[in-house]
Amino acid sequence: MIKAGIIGGAGYTAGELIRLLLNHPEVELVFVNSSSNAGNRLTSVHEGLYGETDMSFTSNLPLDEIDILFFCTAHGDTRKFLEAHPVPDDLKIIDLSQDYRIASPTHEFVYGLPEVNRRAICKARYVANPGCFATCIQLALLPLAKHLMLTNDIHVNAITGSTGAGVKPSSTSHFSWRNNNISIYKPFEHQHLAEIRQTLIQLQKSFNSEIDFIPVRGDFARGIFATAYMDCKIELDEIRRIYDDYYDDHSFTFMTSENPDLKQVVNTNKCLLYLEKIAGKILIVSIIDNLLKGASGQAVHNMNLMFNLEETVGLHLKASAF
Numbered sequence: 001m002i003k004a005g006i007i008g009g010a011g012y013t014a015g016e017l018i019r020l021l022l023n024h025p026e027v028e029l030v031f032v033n034s035s036s037n038a039g040n041r042l043t044s045v046h047e048g049l050y051g052e053t054d055m056s057f058t059s060n061l062p063l064d065e066i067d068i069l070f071f072c073t074a075h076g077d078t079r080k081f082l083e084a085h086p087v088p089d090d091l092k093i094i095d096l097s098q099d100y101r102i103a104s105p106t107h108e109f110v111y112g113l114p115e116v117n118r119r120a121i122c123k124a125r126y127v128a129n130p131g132c133f134a135t136c137i138q139l140a141l142l143p144l145a146k147h148l149m150l151t152n153d154i155h156v157n158a159i160t161g162s163t164g165a166g167v168k169p170s171s172t173s174h175f176s177w178r179n180n181n182i183s184i185y186k187p188f189e190h191q192h193l194a195e196i197r198q199t200l201i202q203l204q205k206s207f208n209s210e211i212d213f214i215p216v217r218g219d220f221a222r223g224i225f226a227t228a229y230m231d232c233k234i235e236l237d238e239i240r241r242i243y244d245d246y247y248d249d250h251s252f253t254f255m256t257s258e259n260p261d262l263k264q265v266v267n268t269n270k271c272l273l274y275l276e277k278i279a280g281k282i283l284i285v286s287i288i289d290n291l292l293k294g295a296s297g298q299a300v301h302n303m304n305l306m307f308n309l310e311e312t313v314g315l316h317l318k319a320s321a322f
Helices: 012-022 077-084 114-123 132-146 193-203 236-247 292-306
Strands: 002-007 027-033 068-071 092-095 126-128 154-160 211-217 224-231 253-255 271-278 281-288
Touching: 002 012, 012 027, 012 292, 068 077, 068 292, 092 292, 114 132, 114 193, 114 292, 132 154, 132 193, 132 211, 132 224, 132 236, 132 271, 132 281, 132 292, 193 211, 236 253, 236 271, 281 292
Parallel strands: 002 027, 002 068, 068 092, 092 126, 154 211, 253 271
Antiparallel strands: 154 224, 224 281, 271 281
């Protein structure tokens, strides 16, 4: 059994990660660290876990008792922790924050997007889990980058659920403000653009186009619905073949011939992609659950790869019918 620990156990992504690990047939969850909740039952924060565990949060860090450590910490805290604490040489780490997503000679984290870095993840000791917007948008564009087809500016609009803002309340996440409301934030300068550009250049060295990204706050709890479009002279049938070939051996990204809706992926680790060609432009629709495919589900996928497990183990999740 893989023995796992979690640091930063009180947030939304941690709650989903705990649920996945408790039900993973090859994992034993050893501890969930949360200094602010130490001594309290996990169910006092993550009420959906009633009946699944009697574990309590702990302030202890028994790193020598585990094989893998997940960080569900605020941005900046993983780096601070690793600079302040020695970790066992054989301990694997998956960081769900943005601290190590950008490649640098100063760290050995592999960028954990399996659809582009699967082989490297299998060999990695440390993995940086991608951002939720970044996951959704990259999956929409990877096949085009591989075929050197990203030669025009890319326009992206993506709407995300309120859980994307984290569990700590803010002026734009309270129900009274978010309900029946919509707004944009960080237009053209969202922090995920850096990792998106990094991956596209990895596949297409010549990529230097603009990515005009408008993030939108939605009045729903979870999920990301992204649309990307750009000028394209290639016929739709050929583009569909390119996408089918690219994702043929990937377990969680699927092409659909029907215009999709968000409920088809919520509560799953799936990404659904839909293509249309209209008047010289290619339109790509990409949808994911931000807490699963965009965070904790992808982290478990990465863990499976790092431990040479079948990559879908523990991730056979089903969308709600309604």
